[in-house]
Amino acid sequence: xxxxxxxxxxxxxxxxxxxxxxxxxxxxxxxxxxxxxxxxxxxxxxxxxxxxxxxxxxxxxxxxxxxxxxxxxxxxxxxxxxxxxxxxxxxxxxxxxxxxxxxxxxxxxxxxxxxxxxxxxxxxxxxxxxxxxxxxxx
Amino acid sequence: xxxxxxxxxxxxxxxxxxxxxxxxxxxxxxxxxxxxxxxxxxxxxxxxxxxxxxxxxxxxxxxxxxxxxxxxxxxxxxxxxxxxxxxxxxxxxxxxxxxxxxxxxxxxxxxxxxxxxxxxxxxx
Numbered sequence: 001x002x003x004x005x006x007x008x009x010x011x012x013x014x015x016x017x018x019x020x021x022x023x024x025x026x027x028x029x030x031x032x033x034x035x036x037x038x039x040x041x042x043x044x045x046x047x048x049x050x051x052x053x054x055x056x057x058x059x060x061x062x063x064x065x066x067x068x069x070x071x072x073x074x075x076x077x078x079x080x081x082x083x084x085x086x087x088x089x090x091x092x093x094x095x096x097x098x099x100x101x102x103x104x105x106x107x108x109x110x111x112x113x114x115x116x117x118x119x120x121x122x123x124x125x126x127x128x129x130x131x132x133x134x135x136x137x138x
Numbered sequence: 139x140x141x142x143x144x145x146x147x148x149x150x151x152x153x154x155x156x157x158x159x160x161x162x163x164x165x166x167x168x169x170x171x172x173x174x175x176x177x178x179x180x181x182x183x184x185x186x187x188x189x190x191x192x193x194x195x196x197x198x199x200x201x202x203x204x205x206x207x208x209x210x211x212x213x214x215x216x217x218x219x220x221x222x223x224x225x226x227x228x229x230x231x232x233x234x235x236x237x238x239x240x241x242x243x244x245x246x247x248x249x250x251x252x253x254x255x256x257x258x259x260x261x262x
Contacts, residue, residue: 054205100213126249
């Protein structure tokens with residue numbers, strides 16, 4: 001395997017971990033925050049109360065663990081790949097968020113939203129065809 | 139107003155935080171191996187870089203703003219709106235990190251933005 005192919009393979013692997021752990025984390029946070037209730041920041045006591053409810057929620061902590069997994073994969077991939085490559089490439093996560101939203105949280109997704117998600121995936125495909133790093137070996 | 143403030147914080151603080159992290163990881167150096175010790179060493183090296191901490195602080199602001207929004211809105215509405223950071227991210231990559239974004243990559247980013255817009259419209 002050439003170094004070029006190896007770079008693409010490990011970038012692909014890290015992005016796969018990112019796009020699974022990231023949406024799962026967001027969905028868990030969404031579920032957890034619905035249980036916590038609407039955040040109001042009218043007084044310091046209010047804020048303290050919200051923080052307490054957030055940090056005692058098991059769902060929130062699961063979401064945080066999932067997002068930390070995402071974050072670790074993200075930091076690793078950013079050590080060799082361009083930010084402007086990684087950020088759009090990871091946008092396939094929007095499709096996964098929508099699927100998880102429907103399956104786990106029973107959210108309804110309109111046809112227009114599915115169309116939007118398809119366009120996002122097309123954009124991701126095009127970005128994925130460009131080389132991951134433009135700044136090395138200048 | 140609640141939504142505008144927190145969405146702005148998610149997009150601006152979140153994107154700036156990620157740019158700082160990317161800069162920090164470029165200073166940390168490419169991670170070649172993936173056994174736990176190598177990853178721990180990479181994390182330790184990253185923690186010596188000041189950009190890591192600036193990035194973490196900014197991303198924390200973005201994270202708590204995300205929690206506030208998620209307390210009222212659906213995940214499938216909130217997450218697409220946060221993609222407003224895509225354009226900001228591309229420009230930040232160019233001006234802050236010296237990355238070069240070619241026309242093909244711009245096309246991809248533009249399509250992602252169009253898709254995100256449709257997603258938002260489809261939610262109204």
